Amino acid sequence: MIKKIVKQFAHPYLSLIAFIIGTTAIVEFINYQILLQATEPSKKELVFTTALLITTTIIIVYYIRYPISASYAVLWITALGETILDPAPLSLLVLGISAIAVSTYNKPLTGYAIAVLYALIMILDGIIRPTGIMGAGSAYTFIAFIAIGVGIGHGFRINAQNIKEHQKNITLQHNMQIARELHDHTTNDLTNIIMIINKRLEDNNTSITDKTSDIISNQTKDLLTIRDLASNALHHTRQSIITLDSTFILSDTKSTQINSSQNIKNKEKHIEEEIEKQKNRIEDMGYYGEIITIGNINTLPEHIERFLIDFIHELFGNITKHSDPQYEYTLLISTTDNQVTLELSDQPVHEPNEKIHMKGMNSGLKRYSAIITAMNGTLEVRNKGIWSMIASIPF
Numbered sequence: 001m002i003k004k005i006v007k008q009f010a011h012p013y014l015s016l017i018a019f020i021i022g023t024t025a026i027v028e029f030i031n032y033q034i035l036l037q038a039t040e041p042s043k044k045e046l047v048f049t050t051a052l053l054i055t056t057t058i059i060i061v062y063y064i065r066y067p068i069s070a071s072y073a074v075l076w077i078t079a080l081g082e083t084i085l086d087p088a089p090l091s092l093l094v095l096g097i098s099a100i101a102v103s104t105y106n107k108p109l110t111g112y113a114i115a116v117l118y119a120l121i122m123i124l125d126g127i128i129r130p131t132g133i134m135g136a137g138s139a140y141t142f143i144a145f146i147a148i149g150v151g152i153g154h155g156f157r158i159n160a161q162n163i164k165e166h167q168k169n170i171t172l173q174h175n176m177q178i179a180r181e182l183h184d185h186t187t188n189d190l191t192n193i194i195m196i197i198n199k200r201l202e203d204n205n206t207s208i209t210d211k212t213s214d215i216i217s218n219q220t221k222d223l224l225t226i227r228d229l230a231s232n233a234l235h236h237t238r239q240s241i242i243t244l245d246s247t248f249i250l251s252d253t254k255s256t257q258i259n260s261s262q263n264i265k266n267k268e269k270h271i272e273e274e275i276e277k278q279k280n281r282i283e284d285m286g287y288y289g290e291i292i293t294i295g296n297i298n299t300l301p302e303h304i305e306r307f308l309i310d311f312i313h314e315l316f317g318n319i320t321k322h323s324d325p326q327y328e329y330t331l332l333i334s335t336t337d338n339q340v341t342l343e344l345s346d347q348p349v350h351e352p353n354e355k356i357h358m359k360g361m362n363s364g365l366k367r368y369s370a371i372i373t374a375m376n377g378t379l380e381v382r383n384k385g386i387w388s389m390i391a392s393i394p395f
Contacts, residue, residue, distance in 0.1 A: 015067055023060075025089060025092045027091075028089040028092070029056060031089075049085070056081065067102050068105075071103045072103070075100065078095050098149065102153060104152075105153040106157075108153075122139040123139045126139035178244055182244075188314070190230050190234040191234060191321060192320060195285060196284075199286065200223065271298060272298060275293075278313060286325040287320055288328050289319070290331070292333070293333045295335030297333060304393065307371075308393075317364070322346075322348055323346035323348060325349075329344065329345065338394055339377075341391065342389075344389045347387070365381065377393040
């Protein structure tokens with residue numbers, strides 16, 4: 001019930017402040033009206049103050065519902081009430097200060113200008129009516145409260161901007177995590193499906209491009225259809241990654257990587273299990289190599305372990321997409337007390353144009369390089385002859 005009511009207000013906290021101060025001002029104004037009648041005022045004065053009370057009440061109700069747009073009307077009616085009523089209700093002046101705070105919150109420069117104008121009106125009223133509430137130097141004291149109102153409004157604005165920026169960073173981090181998961185797992189798995197089908201077709205001396213030929217079996221046609229569907233899914237997945245990456249902020253890489261890793265439920269998987277799994281997977285596709293581990297990689301911090309599992313998945317995916325299966329690859333993983341280093345080397349392959357689409361987006365290592373750099377590590381790639389990559393990740 002309360003949540004439904006709160007959702008009806010664009011600025012719930014400002015509306016709450018307006019409600020507290022506004023209702024107090026209305027009650028005090030009504031009390032002023034009662035006291036005024038006891039002094040037997042003129043009919044003209046009574047009608048005028050009654051009209052001012054009704055107008056003030058309407059504006060305050062609107063102010064509670066729409067604090068930003070109604071703040072200018074509140075400033076006008078409070079200034080009018082202060083210069084006419086004698087003495088003006090104190091809560092009415094506080095209401096004016098709150099409107100200055102709201103104006104500053106919405107548009108700082110406008111709020112500053114309104115505050116200056118409001119202060120000048122109070123000073124002028126003190127000069128014209130030296131026995132009034134702003135007389136005897138009280139206007140200058142009141143200016144200090146106006147300045148406080150400006151400061152409160154500016155503080156609210158800074159806080160709102162910080163909240164908005166925090167929410168934006170959360171969204172960016174979430175998008176980055178989705179993009180990384182899509183790239184590291186979905187695109188690599190789809191690529192592997194396509195490559196496995198192509199390999200099976202090539203082993204059977206079947207064209208990997210023509211599925212309309214009458215000499216191929218229905219099973220082969222089905223394989224070609226599955227490959228085309230996987231290729232189409234791969235294309236759309238890459239487009240989604242590009243869209244998500246368009247909001248990527250490098251400064252958020254470290255916190256994103258660590259925070260998202262700590263939220264992964266599947267924490268029982270260890271690096272050695274992932275290495276063995278990926279090694280067997282690419283061996284089925286005809287890629288063989290040697291993996292050397294130095295140090296105990298299963299005692300790494302949890303967030304580093306999760307990061308390495310994804311990174312290793314990416315590296316093995318790159319082996320199948322970029323290396324020549326006729327040559328063996330070498331992967332060295334060494335661990336010290338405060339750093340883990342991965343060194344991968346293989347022989348790049350030169351493939352015909354129809355397989356260029358299998359190469360991928362060339363963004364995987366760039367993304368990991370950005371993440372590792374944000375973690376105060378390094379990633380270097382060398383392309384002279386044998387392709388090699390060295391990544392040093394501190395923890």
